[in-house]
Amino acid sequence: MQIIEEKYNWSGVFSNRSKTDYIVLHHAEAVKCTAQDVHSWHRANGWTGIGYHFFVRKDGTIYCGRPINVVGAHVQGMNSCSVGICAEGDYHTKEKTMPQAQKKSIIELCQYLKKNYYPNAKIVGHREIGDSNCPGRYYPLDEIKNMKYTEVLTMEQYNELKSLIEKQAAEIADLKNINKQLVNVVQTTMVYDFNDDNMPDWARPAVQAAQDYGALVGDEQGRLGLSYKDLRTIVREYRCGMYNK
Ligand SMILES: [Zn+2]
Structure with missing residues:
Protein backbone atom coordinates (compact mmCIF):
# COMPACT_ATOMS: atom_id res chain seq x y z
CA MET A 1 0.00 0.00 0.00
CA LEU A 153 -9.76 -10.95 -10.99
CA THR A 154 -9.55 -8.30 -13.63
CA MET A 155 -10.21 -9.44 -17.20
CA GLU A 156 -6.52 -9.03 -17.89
CA GLN A 157 -5.54 -11.28 -14.94
CA TYR A 158 -8.20 -13.80 -15.95
CA ASN A 159 -6.91 -13.97 -19.52
CA GLU A 160 -3.33 -14.27 -18.32
CA LEU A 161 -4.27 -17.18 -16.06
CA LYS A 162 -6.30 -18.82 -18.80
CA SER A 163 -3.49 -18.68 -21.34
CA LEU A 164 -1.07 -20.06 -18.73
CA ILE A 165 -3.37 -23.03 -18.08
CA GLU A 166 -3.85 -23.60 -21.81
CA LYS A 167 -0.10 -23.47 -22.35
CA GLN A 168 0.47 -26.01 -19.59
CA ALA A 169 -2.28 -28.26 -20.96
CA ALA A 170 -0.60 -28.16 -24.38
CA GLU A 171 2.75 -29.02 -22.79
CA ILE A 172 1.18 -31.95 -20.93
CA ALA A 173 -0.39 -33.18 -24.18
CA ASP A 174 3.04 -32.98 -25.84
CA LEU A 175 4.61 -34.97 -23.02
CA LYS A 176 1.89 -37.61 -23.26
CA ASN A 177 2.54 -37.88 -26.96
CA ILE A 178 6.27 -38.24 -26.42
CA ASN A 179 5.61 -40.86 -23.75
CA LYS A 180 3.42 -42.82 -26.15
CA GLN A 181 6.15 -42.71 -28.77
CA LEU A 182 8.69 -43.92 -26.21
CA VAL A 183 6.41 -46.82 -25.30
CA ASN A 184 6.24 -47.70 -28.99
CA VAL A 185 10.01 -47.56 -29.27
CA VAL A 186 10.38 -49.83 -26.24
CA GLN A 187 7.81 -52.24 -27.65
CA THR A 188 9.58 -52.51 -30.99
CA THR A 189 13.21 -52.43 -29.98
CA MET A 190 13.53 -53.84 -26.48
CA VAL A 191 15.10 -57.28 -26.22
CA TYR A 192 14.28 -59.35 -23.15
CA ASP A 193 17.12 -61.69 -22.38
CA PHE A 194 16.18 -62.83 -18.92
CA ASN A 195 13.05 -63.51 -16.95
CA ASP A 196 13.68 -60.72 -14.45
CA ASP A 197 12.34 -57.32 -13.33
CA ASN A 198 13.00 -55.83 -16.75
CA MET A 199 10.41 -58.10 -18.26
CA PRO A 200 6.74 -56.98 -18.03
CA ASP A 201 4.92 -58.74 -15.17
CA TRP A 202 2.17 -60.00 -17.48
CA ALA A 203 4.71 -62.02 -19.51
CA ARG A 204 6.80 -63.57 -16.76
CA PRO A 205 4.63 -66.60 -15.77
CA ALA A 206 4.23 -67.60 -19.44
CA VAL A 207 7.96 -67.24 -20.15
CA GLN A 208 8.72 -69.24 -17.02
CA ALA A 209 6.28 -71.98 -18.14
CA ALA A 210 7.87 -72.04 -21.61
CA GLN A 211 11.31 -72.34 -20.03
CA ASP A 212 10.13 -75.08 -17.65
CA TYR A 213 8.56 -76.90 -20.55
CA GLY A 214 11.83 -76.76 -22.43
CA ALA A 215 10.35 -74.90 -25.36
CA LEU A 216 12.36 -71.82 -24.58
CA VAL A 217 16.05 -71.97 -24.04
CA GLY A 218 18.65 -69.26 -24.15
CA ASP A 219 21.78 -69.07 -26.23
CA GLU A 220 25.16 -70.22 -24.95
CA GLN A 221 25.14 -67.32 -22.48
CA GLY A 222 21.58 -68.09 -21.43
CA ARG A 223 20.13 -65.02 -23.18
CA LEU A 224 16.55 -65.46 -24.36
CA GLY A 225 16.62 -62.67 -26.96
CA LEU A 226 12.85 -62.13 -26.88
CA SER A 227 11.14 -59.16 -28.52
CA TYR A 228 7.92 -57.61 -27.29
CA LYS A 229 6.08 -59.50 -30.00
CA ASP A 230 7.71 -62.73 -28.83
CA LEU A 231 6.39 -62.10 -25.32
CA ARG A 232 2.86 -61.63 -26.69
CA THR A 233 3.17 -64.86 -28.63
CA ILE A 234 4.46 -66.84 -25.64
CA VAL A 235 1.63 -65.52 -23.48
CA ARG A 236 -0.90 -66.52 -26.13
CA GLU A 237 0.58 -70.00 -26.35
CA TYR A 238 0.65 -70.27 -22.57
CA ARG A 239 -3.04 -69.37 -22.43
CA CYS A 240 -3.73 -72.08 -24.97
CA GLY A 241 -2.14 -74.56 -22.60
CA MET A 242 0.85 -75.32 -24.80
CA TYR A 243 3.25 -75.29 -21.86
CA ASN A 244 1.18 -77.47 -19.56
CA LYS A 245 3.30 -80.41 -18.58
ZN1 LIG B 1 -18.73 12.74 5.87
Missing part, protein backbone atom coordinates in the same frame (compact mmCIF):
# COMPACT_ATOMS: atom_id res chain seq x y z
CA GLN A 2 1.31 3.41 -0.94
CA ILE A 3 0.26 6.73 0.51
CA ILE A 4 1.03 9.67 -1.72
CA GLU A 5 2.31 12.79 -0.03
CA GLU A 6 0.50 15.90 -1.14
CA LYS A 7 1.64 19.48 -0.54
CA TYR A 8 -1.11 21.79 0.69
CA ASN A 9 -1.00 25.49 1.38
CA TRP A 10 -2.46 25.48 4.84
CA SER A 11 -4.23 28.50 6.22
CA GLY A 12 -3.41 28.51 9.90
CA VAL A 13 -2.08 25.95 12.36
CA PHE A 14 -3.34 22.62 13.64
CA SER A 15 -3.81 21.37 17.16
CA ASN A 16 -2.68 17.88 18.08
CA ARG A 17 -5.21 15.16 18.74
CA SER A 18 -4.77 13.29 21.98
CA LYS A 19 -6.90 10.23 21.28
CA THR A 20 -8.34 8.28 18.42
CA ASP A 21 -11.50 6.32 19.14
CA TYR A 22 -12.85 6.26 15.60
CA ILE A 23 -11.77 5.85 12.02
CA VAL A 24 -14.54 7.71 10.20
CA LEU A 25 -15.48 6.92 6.62
CA HIS A 26 -16.79 9.63 4.29
CA HIS A 27 -17.56 10.24 0.66
CA ALA A 28 -16.73 13.48 -1.11
CA GLU A 29 -20.29 13.81 -2.43
CA ALA A 30 -18.64 14.64 -5.73
CA VAL A 31 -18.35 12.18 -8.59
CA LYS A 32 -14.93 13.38 -9.67
CA CYS A 33 -12.52 15.32 -7.53
CA THR A 34 -8.95 15.35 -6.28
CA ALA A 35 -7.50 15.82 -2.83
CA GLN A 36 -6.55 19.36 -3.87
CA ASP A 37 -10.15 20.06 -4.93
CA VAL A 38 -11.37 19.03 -1.50
CA HIS A 39 -8.62 21.12 0.08
CA SER A 40 -9.73 24.23 -1.79
CA TRP A 41 -13.42 23.61 -0.96
CA HIS A 42 -12.56 23.29 2.71
CA ARG A 43 -10.37 26.37 2.65
CA ALA A 44 -13.29 28.20 1.11
CA ASN A 45 -15.25 27.22 4.25
CA GLY A 46 -12.68 29.20 6.19
CA TRP A 47 -10.96 26.03 7.47
CA THR A 48 -7.22 25.42 7.71
CA GLY A 49 -7.45 23.16 4.66
CA ILE A 50 -8.61 19.66 3.75
CA GLY A 51 -10.52 18.33 6.74
CA TYR A 52 -9.79 14.62 6.16
CA HIS A 53 -6.57 12.82 7.01
CA PHE A 54 -6.74 10.65 3.90
CA PHE A 55 -8.36 10.88 0.51
CA VAL A 56 -8.86 7.80 -1.67
CA ARG A 57 -9.54 8.18 -5.36
CA LYS A 58 -11.61 5.78 -7.45
CA ASP A 59 -8.50 4.26 -8.99
CA GLY A 60 -7.38 3.29 -5.50
CA THR A 61 -4.63 5.86 -5.05
CA ILE A 62 -4.39 7.08 -1.48
CA TYR A 63 -3.41 10.67 -0.70
CA CYS A 64 -2.45 12.24 2.59
CA GLY A 65 -4.76 14.93 3.84
CA ARG A 66 -3.94 16.83 6.96
CA PRO A 67 -1.29 15.29 9.25
CA ILE A 68 -2.48 12.09 10.89
CA ASN A 69 -1.86 13.30 14.46
CA VAL A 70 -3.85 16.53 14.33
CA VAL A 71 -7.51 17.35 14.88
CA GLY A 72 -9.42 17.02 11.63
CA ALA A 73 -12.51 18.77 10.29
CA HIS A 74 -14.82 16.01 9.10
CA VAL A 75 -17.35 15.11 11.77
CA GLN A 76 -18.84 17.72 14.02
CA GLY A 77 -18.21 17.20 17.71
CA MET A 78 -15.97 14.18 17.17
CA ASN A 79 -12.94 15.66 15.43
CA SER A 80 -10.77 15.53 18.53
CA CYS A 81 -11.09 11.74 18.80
CA SER A 82 -11.10 10.52 15.20
CA VAL A 83 -9.28 10.26 11.88
CA GLY A 84 -11.18 10.81 8.67
CA ILE A 85 -10.92 8.92 5.38
CA CYS A 86 -12.73 10.38 2.41
CA ALA A 87 -13.58 8.52 -0.78
CA GLU A 88 -13.91 10.29 -4.11
CA GLY A 89 -17.43 9.84 -5.40
CA ASP A 90 -21.07 10.45 -4.58
CA TYR A 91 -22.34 7.24 -3.04
CA HIS A 92 -25.65 8.62 -1.91
CA THR A 93 -27.38 9.73 -5.07
CA LYS A 94 -25.17 9.37 -8.11
CA GLU A 95 -23.16 6.13 -7.85
CA LYS A 96 -24.44 2.77 -6.72
CA THR A 97 -21.22 0.80 -6.71
CA MET A 98 -17.71 1.60 -5.55
CA PRO A 99 -14.86 0.57 -7.87
CA GLN A 100 -12.99 -2.50 -6.55
CA ALA A 101 -9.67 -0.64 -6.55
CA GLN A 102 -11.05 2.09 -4.30
CA LYS A 103 -12.72 -0.35 -1.94
CA LYS A 104 -9.53 -2.41 -1.69
CA SER A 105 -7.45 0.67 -0.87
CA ILE A 106 -9.86 1.88 1.81
CA ILE A 107 -9.80 -1.55 3.45
CA GLU A 108 -6.01 -1.68 3.29
CA LEU A 109 -5.76 1.82 4.73
CA CYS A 110 -8.11 0.91 7.61
CA GLN A 111 -6.08 -2.23 8.31
CA TYR A 112 -2.86 -0.22 8.17
CA LEU A 113 -4.18 2.38 10.61
CA LYS A 114 -5.48 -0.20 13.04
CA LYS A 115 -2.30 -2.26 12.89
CA ASN A 116 0.19 0.57 13.14
CA TYR A 117 -1.57 3.38 14.98
CA TYR A 118 -5.01 2.81 16.46
CA PRO A 119 -5.63 -0.85 17.33
CA ASN A 120 -8.69 0.00 19.40
CA ALA A 121 -10.30 2.51 17.05
CA LYS A 122 -13.74 1.61 15.77
CA ILE A 123 -14.42 1.96 12.06
CA VAL A 124 -17.64 3.89 11.50
CA GLY A 125 -19.48 5.71 8.79
CA HIS A 126 -19.86 9.45 9.31
CA ARG A 127 -23.64 9.08 9.74
CA GLU A 128 -23.18 6.70 12.68
CA ILE A 129 -21.59 9.34 14.88
CA GLY A 130 -22.77 12.55 13.23
CA ASP A 131 -25.86 14.16 11.77
CA SER A 132 -25.34 13.27 8.11
CA ASN A 133 -26.18 10.72 5.45
CA CYS A 134 -22.46 10.47 4.62
CA PRO A 135 -20.80 8.28 3.30
CA GLY A 136 -23.99 7.63 1.34
CA ARG A 137 -26.48 4.79 1.17
CA TYR A 138 -24.52 2.98 -1.57
CA TYR A 139 -21.15 3.19 0.14
CA PRO A 140 -20.09 -0.41 0.99
CA LEU A 141 -19.89 0.40 4.69
CA ASP A 142 -20.47 -3.08 6.14
CA GLU A 143 -18.05 -4.67 3.73
CA ILE A 144 -15.32 -2.20 4.64
CA LYS A 145 -16.08 -2.30 8.38
CA ASN A 146 -15.88 -6.08 8.34
CA MET A 147 -12.77 -5.92 6.13
CA LYS A 148 -14.36 -8.49 3.91
CA TYR A 149 -12.70 -7.59 0.69
CA THR A 150 -12.85 -10.42 -1.80
CA GLU A 151 -10.33 -10.34 -4.59
CA VAL A 152 -11.93 -10.17 -7.99
Whole structure:
Protein backbone atom coordinates (compact mmCIF):
# COMPACT_ATOMS: atom_id res chain seq x y z
CA MET A 1 0.00 0.00 0.00
CA GLN A 2 1.31 3.41 -0.94
CA ILE A 3 0.26 6.73 0.51
CA ILE A 4 1.03 9.67 -1.72
CA GLU A 5 2.31 12.79 -0.03
CA GLU A 6 0.50 15.90 -1.14
CA LYS A 7 1.64 19.48 -0.54
CA TYR A 8 -1.11 21.79 0.69
CA ASN A 9 -1.00 25.49 1.38
CA TRP A 10 -2.46 25.48 4.84
CA SER A 11 -4.23 28.50 6.22
CA GLY A 12 -3.41 28.51 9.90
CA VAL A 13 -2.08 25.95 12.36
CA PHE A 14 -3.34 22.62 13.64
CA SER A 15 -3.81 21.37 17.16
CA ASN A 16 -2.68 17.88 18.08
CA ARG A 17 -5.21 15.16 18.74
CA SER A 18 -4.77 13.29 21.98
CA LYS A 19 -6.90 10.23 21.28
CA THR A 20 -8.34 8.28 18.42
CA ASP A 21 -11.50 6.32 19.14
CA TYR A 22 -12.85 6.26 15.60
CA ILE A 23 -11.77 5.85 12.02
CA VAL A 24 -14.54 7.71 10.20
CA LEU A 25 -15.48 6.92 6.62
CA HIS A 26 -16.79 9.63 4.29
CA HIS A 27 -17.56 10.24 0.66
CA ALA A 28 -16.73 13.48 -1.11
CA GLU A 29 -20.29 13.81 -2.43
CA ALA A 30 -18.64 14.64 -5.73
CA VAL A 31 -18.35 12.18 -8.59
CA LYS A 32 -14.93 13.38 -9.67
CA CYS A 33 -12.52 15.32 -7.53
CA THR A 34 -8.95 15.35 -6.28
CA ALA A 35 -7.50 15.82 -2.83
CA GLN A 36 -6.55 19.36 -3.87
CA ASP A 37 -10.15 20.06 -4.93
CA VAL A 38 -11.37 19.03 -1.50
CA HIS A 39 -8.62 21.12 0.08
CA SER A 40 -9.73 24.23 -1.79
CA TRP A 41 -13.42 23.61 -0.96
CA HIS A 42 -12.56 23.29 2.71
CA ARG A 43 -10.37 26.37 2.65
CA ALA A 44 -13.29 28.20 1.11
CA ASN A 45 -15.25 27.22 4.25
CA GLY A 46 -12.68 29.20 6.19
CA TRP A 47 -10.96 26.03 7.47
CA THR A 48 -7.22 25.42 7.71
CA GLY A 49 -7.45 23.16 4.66
CA ILE A 50 -8.61 19.66 3.75
CA GLY A 51 -10.52 18.33 6.74
CA TYR A 52 -9.79 14.62 6.16
CA HIS A 53 -6.57 12.82 7.01
CA PHE A 54 -6.74 10.65 3.90
CA PHE A 55 -8.36 10.88 0.51
CA VAL A 56 -8.86 7.80 -1.67
CA ARG A 57 -9.54 8.18 -5.36
CA LYS A 58 -11.61 5.78 -7.45
CA ASP A 59 -8.50 4.26 -8.99
CA GLY A 60 -7.38 3.29 -5.50
CA THR A 61 -4.63 5.86 -5.05
CA ILE A 62 -4.39 7.08 -1.48
CA TYR A 63 -3.41 10.67 -0.70
CA CYS A 64 -2.45 12.24 2.59
CA GLY A 65 -4.76 14.93 3.84
CA ARG A 66 -3.94 16.83 6.96
CA PRO A 67 -1.29 15.29 9.25
CA ILE A 68 -2.48 12.09 10.89
CA ASN A 69 -1.86 13.30 14.46
CA VAL A 70 -3.85 16.53 14.33
CA VAL A 71 -7.51 17.35 14.88
CA GLY A 72 -9.42 17.02 11.63
CA ALA A 73 -12.51 18.77 10.29
CA HIS A 74 -14.82 16.01 9.10
CA VAL A 75 -17.35 15.11 11.77
CA GLN A 76 -18.84 17.72 14.02
CA GLY A 77 -18.21 17.20 17.71
CA MET A 78 -15.97 14.18 17.17
CA ASN A 79 -12.94 15.66 15.43
CA SER A 80 -10.77 15.53 18.53
CA CYS A 81 -11.09 11.74 18.80
CA SER A 82 -11.10 10.52 15.20
CA VAL A 83 -9.28 10.26 11.88
CA GLY A 84 -11.18 10.81 8.67
CA ILE A 85 -10.92 8.92 5.38
CA CYS A 86 -12.73 10.38 2.41
CA ALA A 87 -13.58 8.52 -0.78
CA GLU A 88 -13.91 10.29 -4.11
CA GLY A 89 -17.43 9.84 -5.40
CA ASP A 90 -21.07 10.45 -4.58
CA TYR A 91 -22.34 7.24 -3.04
CA HIS A 92 -25.65 8.62 -1.91
CA THR A 93 -27.38 9.73 -5.07
CA LYS A 94 -25.17 9.37 -8.11
CA GLU A 95 -23.16 6.13 -7.85
CA LYS A 96 -24.44 2.77 -6.72
CA THR A 97 -21.22 0.80 -6.71
CA MET A 98 -17.71 1.60 -5.55
CA PRO A 99 -14.86 0.57 -7.87
CA GLN A 100 -12.99 -2.50 -6.55
CA ALA A 101 -9.67 -0.64 -6.55
CA GLN A 102 -11.05 2.09 -4.30
CA LYS A 103 -12.72 -0.35 -1.94
CA LYS A 104 -9.53 -2.41 -1.69
CA SER A 105 -7.45 0.67 -0.87
CA ILE A 106 -9.86 1.88 1.81
CA ILE A 107 -9.80 -1.55 3.45
CA GLU A 108 -6.01 -1.68 3.29
CA LEU A 109 -5.76 1.82 4.73
CA CYS A 110 -8.11 0.91 7.61
CA GLN A 111 -6.08 -2.23 8.31
CA TYR A 112 -2.86 -0.22 8.17
CA LEU A 113 -4.18 2.38 10.61
CA LYS A 114 -5.48 -0.20 13.04
CA LYS A 115 -2.30 -2.26 12.89
CA ASN A 116 0.19 0.57 13.14
CA TYR A 117 -1.57 3.38 14.98
CA TYR A 118 -5.01 2.81 16.46
CA PRO A 119 -5.63 -0.85 17.33
CA ASN A 120 -8.69 0.00 19.40
CA ALA A 121 -10.30 2.51 17.05
CA LYS A 122 -13.74 1.61 15.77
CA ILE A 123 -14.42 1.96 12.06
CA VAL A 124 -17.64 3.89 11.50
CA GLY A 125 -19.48 5.71 8.79
CA HIS A 126 -19.86 9.45 9.31
CA ARG A 127 -23.64 9.08 9.74
CA GLU A 128 -23.18 6.70 12.68
CA ILE A 129 -21.59 9.34 14.88
CA GLY A 130 -22.77 12.55 13.23
CA ASP A 131 -25.86 14.16 11.77
CA SER A 132 -25.34 13.27 8.11
CA ASN A 133 -26.18 10.72 5.45
CA CYS A 134 -22.46 10.47 4.62
CA PRO A 135 -20.80 8.28 3.30
CA GLY A 136 -23.99 7.63 1.34
CA ARG A 137 -26.48 4.79 1.17
CA TYR A 138 -24.52 2.98 -1.57
CA TYR A 139 -21.15 3.19 0.14
CA PRO A 140 -20.09 -0.41 0.99
CA LEU A 141 -19.89 0.40 4.69
CA ASP A 142 -20.47 -3.08 6.14
CA GLU A 143 -18.05 -4.67 3.73
CA ILE A 144 -15.32 -2.20 4.64
CA LYS A 145 -16.08 -2.30 8.38
CA ASN A 146 -15.88 -6.08 8.34
CA MET A 147 -12.77 -5.92 6.13
CA LYS A 148 -14.36 -8.49 3.91
CA TYR A 149 -12.70 -7.59 0.69
CA THR A 150 -12.85 -10.42 -1.80
CA GLU A 151 -10.33 -10.34 -4.59
CA VAL A 152 -11.93 -10.17 -7.99
CA LEU A 153 -9.76 -10.95 -10.99
CA THR A 154 -9.55 -8.30 -13.63
CA MET A 155 -10.21 -9.44 -17.20
CA GLU A 156 -6.52 -9.03 -17.89
CA GLN A 157 -5.54 -11.28 -14.94
CA TYR A 158 -8.20 -13.80 -15.95
CA ASN A 159 -6.91 -13.97 -19.52
CA GLU A 160 -3.33 -14.27 -18.32
CA LEU A 161 -4.27 -17.18 -16.06
CA LYS A 162 -6.30 -18.82 -18.80
CA SER A 163 -3.49 -18.68 -21.34
CA LEU A 164 -1.07 -20.06 -18.73
CA ILE A 165 -3.37 -23.03 -18.08
CA GLU A 166 -3.85 -23.60 -21.81
CA LYS A 167 -0.10 -23.47 -22.35
CA GLN A 168 0.47 -26.01 -19.59
CA ALA A 169 -2.28 -28.26 -20.96
CA ALA A 170 -0.60 -28.16 -24.38
CA GLU A 171 2.75 -29.02 -22.79
CA ILE A 172 1.18 -31.95 -20.93
CA ALA A 173 -0.39 -33.18 -24.18
CA ASP A 174 3.04 -32.98 -25.84
CA LEU A 175 4.61 -34.97 -23.02
CA LYS A 176 1.89 -37.61 -23.26
CA ASN A 177 2.54 -37.88 -26.96
CA ILE A 178 6.27 -38.24 -26.42
CA ASN A 179 5.61 -40.86 -23.75
CA LYS A 180 3.42 -42.82 -26.15
CA GLN A 181 6.15 -42.71 -28.77
CA LEU A 182 8.69 -43.92 -26.21
CA VAL A 183 6.41 -46.82 -25.30
CA ASN A 184 6.24 -47.70 -28.99
CA VAL A 185 10.01 -47.56 -29.27
CA VAL A 186 10.38 -49.83 -26.24
CA GLN A 187 7.81 -52.24 -27.65
CA THR A 188 9.58 -52.51 -30.99
CA THR A 189 13.21 -52.43 -29.98
CA MET A 190 13.53 -53.84 -26.48
CA VAL A 191 15.10 -57.28 -26.22
CA TYR A 192 14.28 -59.35 -23.15
CA ASP A 193 17.12 -61.69 -22.38
CA PHE A 194 16.18 -62.83 -18.92
CA ASN A 195 13.05 -63.51 -16.95
CA ASP A 196 13.68 -60.72 -14.45
CA ASP A 197 12.34 -57.32 -13.33
CA ASN A 198 13.00 -55.83 -16.75
CA MET A 199 10.41 -58.10 -18.26
CA PRO A 200 6.74 -56.98 -18.03
CA ASP A 201 4.92 -58.74 -15.17
CA TRP A 202 2.17 -60.00 -17.48
CA ALA A 203 4.71 -62.02 -19.51
CA ARG A 204 6.80 -63.57 -16.76
CA PRO A 205 4.63 -66.60 -15.77
CA ALA A 206 4.23 -67.60 -19.44
CA VAL A 207 7.96 -67.24 -20.15
CA GLN A 208 8.72 -69.24 -17.02
CA ALA A 209 6.28 -71.98 -18.14
CA ALA A 210 7.87 -72.04 -21.61
CA GLN A 211 11.31 -72.34 -20.03
CA ASP A 212 10.13 -75.08 -17.65
CA TYR A 213 8.56 -76.90 -20.55
CA GLY A 214 11.83 -76.76 -22.43
CA ALA A 215 10.35 -74.90 -25.36
CA LEU A 216 12.36 -71.82 -24.58
CA VAL A 217 16.05 -71.97 -24.04
CA GLY A 218 18.65 -69.26 -24.15
CA ASP A 219 21.78 -69.07 -26.23
CA GLU A 220 25.16 -70.22 -24.95
CA GLN A 221 25.14 -67.32 -22.48
CA GLY A 222 21.58 -68.09 -21.43
CA ARG A 223 20.13 -65.02 -23.18
CA LEU A 224 16.55 -65.46 -24.36
CA GLY A 225 16.62 -62.67 -26.96
CA LEU A 226 12.85 -62.13 -26.88
CA SER A 227 11.14 -59.16 -28.52
CA TYR A 228 7.92 -57.61 -27.29
CA LYS A 229 6.08 -59.50 -30.00
CA ASP A 230 7.71 -62.73 -28.83
CA LEU A 231 6.39 -62.10 -25.32
CA ARG A 232 2.86 -61.63 -26.69
CA THR A 233 3.17 -64.86 -28.63
CA ILE A 234 4.46 -66.84 -25.64
CA VAL A 235 1.63 -65.52 -23.48
CA ARG A 236 -0.90 -66.52 -26.13
CA GLU A 237 0.58 -70.00 -26.35
CA TYR A 238 0.65 -70.27 -22.57
CA ARG A 239 -3.04 -69.37 -22.43
CA CYS A 240 -3.73 -72.08 -24.97
CA GLY A 241 -2.14 -74.56 -22.60
CA MET A 242 0.85 -75.32 -24.80
CA TYR A 243 3.25 -75.29 -21.86
CA ASN A 244 1.18 -77.47 -19.56
CA LYS A 245 3.30 -80.41 -18.58
ZN1 LIG B 1 -18.73 12.74 5.87
